Amino acid sequence: MNQMNGxxxxxxxxxxxxxxxxxxxxxxxxxxxxxxxxxxxxxxxTAWRRFxxxxxxxxxxxFAVARRTMANQTRGWLRRQALDVRLAAVETPQASDDxxxxxxxxxxxxxxxAADREVLALVAFDGLTAEQAxxxxxxxxxxxxxxxxxxxxxxxxxLEPLSPPVLRLQEQS
Amino acid sequence: MNDIMNDLARLxxxxxxxxxxxxxxxxxxFVERTMAGSxxxxxxxxxxxxxxxxxxxxxxVVGAVAIPALVPGAAEKAVASWxxxxxxxxxxxxxxxxxxxxxxxxxxxxxxxxSPSDVILAEQRGEATMMILRKANGNLVxxxxxxxxxxxxxxxxxxxxxxxxxxGVNLETSSxxxxxxxxxxxxxxxxxxxxxxxxxxxxKGRTFQASVRGGWWGAWWPGSEGGDATDNYTxxxxxxxxxxxxxxxxxx
Numbered sequence: 158m159n160q161m162n163g164x165x166x167x168x169x170x171x172x173x174x175x176x177x178x179x180x181x182x183x184x185x186x187x188x189x190x191x192x193x194x195x196x197x198x199x200x201x202x203t204a205w206r207r208f209x210x211x212x213x214x215x216x217x218x219x220f221a222v223a224r225r226t227m228a229n230q231t232r233g234w235l236r237r238q239a240l241d242v243r244l245a246a247v248e249t250p251q252a253s254d255d256x257x258x259x260x261x262x263x264x265x266x267x268x269x270x271a272a273d274r275e276v277l278a279l280v281a282f283d284g285l286t287a288e289q290a291x292x293x294x295x296x297x298x299x300x301x302x303x304x305x306x307x308x309x310x311x312x313x314x315x316l317e318p319l320s321p322p323v324l325r326l327q328e329q330s
Numbered sequence: 331m332n333d334i335m336n337d338l339a340r341l342x343x344x345x346x347x348x349x350x351x352x353x354x355x356x357x358x359x360f361v362e363r364t365m366a367g368s369x370x371x372x373x374x375x376x377x378x379x380x381x382x383x384x385x386x387x388x389x390x391v392v393g394a395v396a397i398p399a400l401v402p403g404a405a406e407k408a409v410a411s412w413x414x415x416x417x418x419x420x421x422x423x424x425x426x427x428x429x430x431x432x433x434x435x436x437x438x439x440x441x442x443x444x445s446p447s448d449v450i451l452a453e454q455r456g457e458a459t460m461m462i463l464r465k466a467n468g469n470l471v472x473x474x475x476x477x478x479x480x481x482x483x484x485x486x487x488x489x490x491x492x493x494x495x496x497x498g499v500n501l502e503t504s505s506x507x508x509x510x511x512x513x514x515x516x517x518x519x520x521x522x523x524x525x526x527x528x529x530x531x532x533x534k535g536r537t538f539q540a541s542v543r544g545g546w547w548g549a550w551w552p553g554s555e556g557g558d559a560t561d562n563y564t565x566x567x568x569x570x571x572x573x574x575x576x577x578x579x580x581x582x
Contacts, residue, residue: 166365173361181353182344194353198360203558205364222560225579262337281338282345295561313334 165208173201176216183220183283188227199226217285217292224293265315273308280305404481406512408474409552411456414538416549419454419461421446427459427480428452431473432466434483441466450544462486462518462546472518474550482507486518494545495522498567498574501581506557515556517565518548519581529566531575537566 180200184193200223204211212218266274279290291301339345349357421428428449432441441448444463450470452461457476464470468489474482486502499521506515517530521542528540528547532555540549550556555563561577 169365170358170361173357177354177357178349181349181357182347185344185347186342194356197357199557201357201361202364203560205361206554206558207560225561258337259341262341266338266341277335277338281335282342309334312338316334 169205169208172204172211172215176219179216179283180219180223184223184227186278186282196223196226214289214292217289220283220285220293221295261316265312268315269308269311272304273311276301276304276308277312404476404479405474405507405514407476408456408458408481409512409514411458412514412550412552413455414536416453416455416460416539416541418541418543419449419452419459421449421452424449424452424459424461426478427461427473427475428463430475430478430480431461431463431471431483434471434473434480451541451546451548452543453541453548455550458550460541460548460550462544462548472516472548474516482516484516492520492545494520495582497522497524498569498576499525499528499547499565499581501565501578504556504578506554512552513554514550514552515554515563516548516550517556517578518546519565520545521547522569524569524571525567526570527568529568531564531566533562533564540565 177197181193181197184196188196200219203222203226204215204219269277275294276290279285279293280287283290285293287302287305288298290305291298294301296304425444425446428444428446432444432448434440443466448464450462450464452459454460459475460472461475462470462472470486470489470492472484472486473480484503484505499519501517501519503519504515504517506513517540521528523545525542525547528542528549529537530540530549530551531537532551532553534553534555536551536553538549538551540547561579563578565576565578565581567574567576
């Protein structure tokens with residue numbers, strides 16, 4: 158952000174205009190909607206305080222702050238339940254959807270750990286690159302790539318029907 | 331993205347949603363107030379410190395409502411006289427402050443009678459007294475005072491029994507308040523019985539002691555770290571078995 162021209166107030170307004178919608182969606186996927194705006198406000202307050210430290214690609218940095226803010230606030234709100242990513246309600250399919258496939262995917266999603274869901278959501282929902290998602294989670298890009306691969310494999314495995322019993326017996330012999 | 335990720339994207343609960351005009355207006359207004367240095371970050375008062383300061387961020391607390399006497403200048407006095415090492419205080423030693431803390435309406439049920447045993451934890455840093463107090467209705471509140479002037483109060487529990495961590499500490503709340511050079515931060519958590527001491531080290535290099543007593547630990551310090559949500563301080567936990575360090579986001 159420091160490389161942009163103009164007074165800091167103008168640059169901060171531009172940052173807000175460019176990121177608010179994405180940031181609000183990021184938070185709304187993870188906490189009840191009525192709490193999301195409070196968290197987003199906390200993120201922008203932090204961003205203003207740290208404006209000179211913000212990287213040029215500020216969106217992952219803002220998401221990372223939002224993630225920590227949600228984790229912190231969740232302690233009090235939800236009695237220390239883990240932060241998790243929701244899916245759209247199955248009752249609101251889109252016209253192009255195969256309802257059965259949608260239900261299968263929802264069931265598979267529910268079998269995953271919260272950590273796997275977080276990794277998948279950063280790419281599938283938030284549209285981040287592996288580099289950006291690694292920034293959000295505070296890990297290396299290679300670590301994120303490995304976690305994403307494994308999460309995707311577990312999701313795929315949860316979608317596939319069980320192998321026939323005969324086959325499993327053969328595998329055990 | 332491959333097929334499965336594309337399929338997943340269709341289940342995004344925020345897919346194709348845009349902020350409403352009202353949400354844009356509220357956020358833009360917030361940004362303007364933030365830049366002007368006159369912001370209260372949350373519209374939900376149950377999660378905020380009630381303070382004299384201008385900028386307030388608090389996370390994780392159960393409740394906070396207005397206190398009757400907000401005294402300008404007390405927070406500034408507290409920050410100016412802050413010390414890295416607190417002096418532990420017994421309930422008997424802080425009864426004047428405990429009476430003010432208990433009389434506040436944070437978490438409801440102003441306590442007309444407070445006894446020394448209601449003070450779970452109390453410390454003194456410079457002119458400031460910090461305490462965790464059990465109110466007559468069973469709710470726990472944290473108060474910060476200079477003399478009898480209370481400049482902040484926050485609800486910690488709603489009366490339900492707290493469960494101590496099996497080992498180490500947790501983090502119940504981390505916050506900051508104030509503005510400019512008068513900003514201050516506060517952290518409070520629960521501590522397992524084997525915890526002998528807790529320290530806080532900010533990424534700027536300041537290390538100081540927290541207070542530990544009655545299953546709780548807490549500290550406050552000048553600076554914004556507690557509310558920045560950027561993991562910019564470290565909690566150092568001492569037990570008989572050794573010392574562990576934790577970033578706030580790593581604590582349960």
